[in-house]
Amino acid sequence: MPSTTPPAIRAAVLLCNLGTPDAPTAPALRRYLAQFLSDPRVVEIPPVLWRPILHGVILRTRPAKSAAKYASIWTPEGSPLAVWTARQAVLLRGWLGEAGLRTQVRHAMRYGQPSVASQLDALMAEGIERVLVLPLYPQYSGTTTASVADAVYAWARRTRRLPELRFVNGYHDHPSYIAALAQSVRQHWLREGGPADVLVMSFHGIPERTVRLGDPYQRECLATAALLGQALGLAADRVRVTFQSRFGKARWLEPYTEPTLVALAQGGTRRVDVMCPGFTSDCLETLEEINIEVRAAFLRAGGQEFRYVPCLNDSPAWIDALGAIAQEHLGGWEYAPQPTTENTAP
Ligand SMILES: C=CC1=C(C)c2cc3[nH]c(cc4nc(cc5[nH]c(cc1n2)c(C)c5CCC(=O)O)C(CCC(=O)O)=C4C)c(C)c3C=C
Numbered sequence: 001m002p003s004t005t006p007p008a009i010r011a012a013v014l015l016c017n018l019g020t021p022d023a024p025t026a027p028a029l030r031r032y033l034a035q036f037l038s039d040p041r042v043v044e045i046p047p048v049l050w051r052p053i054l055h056g057v058i059l060r061t062r063p064a065k066s067a068a069k070y071a072s073i074w075t076p077e078g079s080p081l082a083v084w085t086a087r088q089a090v091l092l093r094g095w096l097g098e099a100g101l102r103t104q105v106r107h108a109m110r111y112g113q114p115s116v117a118s119q120l121d122a123l124m125a126e127g128i129e130r131v132l133v134l135p136l137y138p139q140y141s142g143t144t145t146a147s148v149a150d151a152v153y154a155w156a157r158r159t160r161r162l163p164e165l166r167f168v169n170g171y172h173d174h175p176s177y178i179a180a181l182a183q184s185v186r187q188h189w190l191r192e193g194g195p196a197d198v199l200v201m202s203f204h205g206i207p208e209r210t211v212r213l214g215d216p217y218q219r220e221c222l223a224t225a226a227l228l229g230q231a232l233g234l235a236a237d238r239v240r241v242t243f244q245s246r247f248g249k250a251r252w253l254e255p256y257t258e259p260t261l262v263a264l265a266q267g268g269t270r271r272v273d274v275m276c277p278g279f280t281s282d283c284l285e286t287l288e289e290i291n292i293e294v295r296a297a298f299l300r301a302g303g304q305e306f307r308y309v310p311c312l313n314d315s316p317a318w319i320d321a322l323g324a325i326a327q328e329h330l331g332g333w334e335y336a337p338q339p340t341t342e343n344t345a346p
């Protein structure tokens, strides 16, 4: 009698996102921001100078202000970033299963919960031997992508029996990611009755100095924007690429999002479509900063219609893209059940 038991699942995808506070409260924000802003990948200031500023100033004032912002976008299920990321992991597992790849999928957060270490421990307990780390950042940056790798390596340093590891560094120009973005804009245009005067693509900023030191992030954001503009058939004067979420006093990547939208309104642009292609899930930075604060600034400056395009979230085209990207990197690892004369015999 041939055996029909499928082989055990031995490979996994670990989807990694930034992380988010556990609650929209000042104490939860203080814990989250303390971990996030102590990461030397994120703040490249020598710790002897930075620690007194972080603990003496920022963690005394910012948590309450940020908590109020989080409260304005919190859902009954929790922080949007956490909800979308968990859902993407479930859907990706289903996608890989349907593609015949017997692969576990878990998600982890670089800051907060579930931590990268706890999810790697859980995968080891499940008997996983090979892990593909897939950060949910399409554009590579040392501040985000490399920081995920740091967390994996920190776990590895204190772990006796390691899995085989692979990392996805980015996919800013992957055709399936660009197609998912283009489809989200076309669906938005269908809902809205056509394109606005200008499409603004707002990416999270990073310090200019980080780019000068060799970070490819800005170049990759601009490449994503160019490919998306082409996919949508938009002339260059109908698109603006901007950078948001400046933190601190240093110069960050320009042009900044809010002043650009104010200038557009003042210059007579009445209707804008605004999207955030570098964010794969809606989160504080998209739902509050863009869709509440920047919207208000545009309308105050005389703009008539501010039309926000939701992030990729759980859209089928995005899950297809994640599946295609994972599949390409899983090559040879997936333990797909191979039909053999033994297990296909009647
Ligand atoms: C999409 C890529 C991101 C890059 C690059 C990035 C760099 C970066 N961020 C900060 C500071 C903050 N970012 C904050 C929130 C936040 N950042 C990203 C993504 C990137 N950050 C996301 C998805 C979010 C939202 C998280 C959520 O819970 O919804 C915050 C916290 C919020 C606040 O208090 O305002 C800070 C602070 C720096 C300094 C940086 C690069 C140097």
Ligand SMILES: [Fe+2]
Binding pocket: 204, 245
């Ligand atoms: Fe950020």
Ligand SMILES: [Fe+2]
Binding pocket: 245, 284, 285, 289
């Ligand atoms: Fe922000």
